[in-house]
Amino acid sequence: MNQTQITSLIACSVAAFCARAADIPNRPEMLKYPALNFSPPDAKQFRVALKAGPVAYVVPDRELPLVNISILVRTGDYLDPAGKEGLAGMTGYLLARGGSASKRAEDLEERLAFLAASLNSAVSDTQGSVSLNLLSKDLDEGFAMLREVLTAPRFQDDKLALRKQQSLQAMKQRNDDAADIEQRERRFLAYGDGFYFNRHSTQASLDSITRADLEAFHKRWFHPKNFVVAVNGDFDASAMTARLEKLFAAWPFTGEVPPPIPTDRKFAAPGVYVVDKEVNQGRVTLMLPGIQRDDPDYQAAQVMNDILGGGGFTSRIMNRVRSDEGLAYSAGSGFPGGVYHPMSFLAAFQSKSRTVAYATSIVLEEIKKIAAETVTDEELTTTKNQFIETFPRTFMTKGATAGAFASDEFTGRFAKDPDYWKNYRTKIDAVTKADVQRVAKKFLTADKMVILVVGTKEEILKGHPDHPVKLESLAGGRLVDQPLRDPLTMKPAAK
Template identity: 35%
Template sequence: MITNDIKMRWTLIGALALSLVLSATGAVAQPDYEKLTFPPLNFTPPTVERHTLSNGMTLFFAPDHELPVISMYALVKTGSIYEPADKIGLASIVAEVMRTGGTKTYSPDEMNDMLEFIAASVEVDISEDSGSVELWTLKRNLEIALKVFADVLRHPVFIQDKIDLAKNQMLEDIRRRNDSPANIRGREFMRVVYGRDHPLARIPQIDTITTITRDDLVAFHQTYFHPNNIMLAVTGDFEPADMLKTLTDLFQSWPSADMKLPAVEPVNYEFSPGVYLVDKDVEQTNLGIGHLGIMANNPDYPAVRVLDLILGSGGFSSRLFQKVRTERGLAYSVGSYLGAGTRDYAPFLIYCGTRNDAVQETIQVILDTIKEMLASEVTDRELESAKNQYVNSYIFKFATVNDIIRRKMFYEYVGYPPDFLETFRDRVMNVTKADVLRAAQTYLHPDKMKILAVGSRRQIDSALATFGAVQPVELEPVE
């Protein structure tokens, strides 16, 4: 049994020890946090080894021996922008059924069971202007996983019941796409800026999905999936010489083809004001305000990135957030995206949701905030904060070797200089206040904004009319 006397002694010993620790800690002068210095961030991407097979397939290798896994990413020059106008949605269905519809070697169930058994994955995606087939596998299972990967890439069979399933899923998505006002705003803003029939703004309709046949999927695959139209990035636990031999043996017999991509209508780079309304009975109006942005190969791209952070994409510190939310309480969230397209001009969009009775005030505050960006230089604090925010987040865009090699491969895909990745950070840090002002005056057009509102016509029509004649936007039937 522990007596009270023993307890007292241990209490005194503990108090004495704590006193000694605190005394020792206090004896060492603590540095002022404002005087702390750190070395500059150093971004040194890994070396990427590049090879080209005789059939034109380009390979990018970046070994990473940290974990016994291997990742492959095939980038295909294709995209939904090449779909026929009466088959919108075809590219998405091709991507879905390439993976789910089986191959010449494996039925859908066999492929799923095999990949699950070896803990590997194969995924297919086709976006606006590129396609991809991706493999992730443990190193010890590379041989069998690679056979599945190559078979999906080269020999999909597009089983009819999987095509029907993919089409039905897309039809259900179409039926639900007007449920969310924010989704309507994003989709219809693209159509307002680019034109409803432009390849960058077209959306699937019920009739464009129902007319798609298996022959359409086969023809799409046969048109674009050729080795000389593919770049393949490989990262993970491998030796480059061994991987080169493996991929040469696997793909060398795949014949190249004469490639001629269909012509795509270029974006009409013009600016004209307009006010558009999607009538939807909601308590809050979703606003999209903007026009065309720039292309990413524009020499002013670094200045535009800094400009956008200061204007609206920088979160709580951005001017739009401060003006619209903090000072006026007009919206819970507000932001901007001054896009930079790799193939054509991307959109510049300011977005927010606001009360129906505050629509006019909110739009005016947004337009006034843009005009202020054109009137004078930003402050030193804004400039440094935006640049630091960009640099501090930059590293997270390249957190893994896999991220870096894919980005470098994509830059070659779109024709950027080989050192674009390595030099862009420094280009951002060299942006001046004069650069930001010049970019604002060049690429922002507050008097030529497209204003799109998704809200109740009965409650907001007169507010919108103060900015111009209101043009109704009719949504296509979804049944």
């Protein structure tokens, strides 16, 4: 009874639009869609070269009473002095957390919390960042605090001591999770011990870091000439530009322009490298030297990788390792394209110890296959469509727009290729099946393959009775014991 009532009510309210289920086609290909025209925003429209030094991308958005500002800084872990590994990260963290000239850390935190504002700072491999998100009514006070943190951080002693203790304890966890071990050893194998990625902090380097070190590091790099700014939210563009001029004007110290980012990587010799760690699931990464983002083959490599393992359920590795065989929950590949030097190609999955070798052999097979045979028309179209149709999401919010442009400015892409986004879809669309095979042959050189396995070595080497493939036989038959590292010194532990 009740149900009939509901039904008739609905039938009335939507009667005008109500089509019958009989119109529903059998296959989704038969549906017709209205056209969707999308042009990416133009960076120049938001770009402001501030008199005070930095380039800023100023993107107003009046929907909500919030403002978000993010300052990218030309600095990075690669600038850690020898013996003081961890200094960049420590400076980055304590910039916002250690107080400022007029405010003790506790007072600064309390004030920010009361305003429901979030101020954060960090330094990663090749970039620093300081960001502030706050209600637009608090802009005056917020920007004053931001300026003081940027120009006169306090680096309070007790906060430095606490951060050191937290870092030391985090260091002690370095060998606890197989995923962390895998993450770390990937970089050792793909870039070499001496590369900046692999200069880890140690107990000794942490101990040696003093407040004077933080102050020197800060004064050296945190200067407007090293800044790129992204700001979006509830403001008028010209008013915000005036605010930014004030924020960066008359900097109290001069600073330096950092040296270029090192490119002297060393890729390990081919082989299977095993870290023995007692867990019931092995973690596997297959690696090759990789590509740089401004390589003319970059777009073709992206399309190729997507078909191979980057495209989730639509990709070959996922289909075979997960859907066909049920050997892994997550399986796929990545071909990131480095900004300053090539970044490694990698394919990865996790499988129970006994099926590690078998699943690895399947991934290797797929890597070889995509170089040996052309992909299908359907695969190519699906993948290209995906890149093209999801393209608008790059600019889905004003924050994303400001962020993408600032990042291009920071990494030099805007200077080198100002029409990158304008041409993005055309370049993807131009990739052919032959291109895909050509780049697969060029970059997926199976004879250079480095395979990292983290797991219970004894069980993994047993293999599976139904799948008699041996781990030792993959990657040229070279099986290397990759020792765990002492978490506090990062020296390989003696076996």
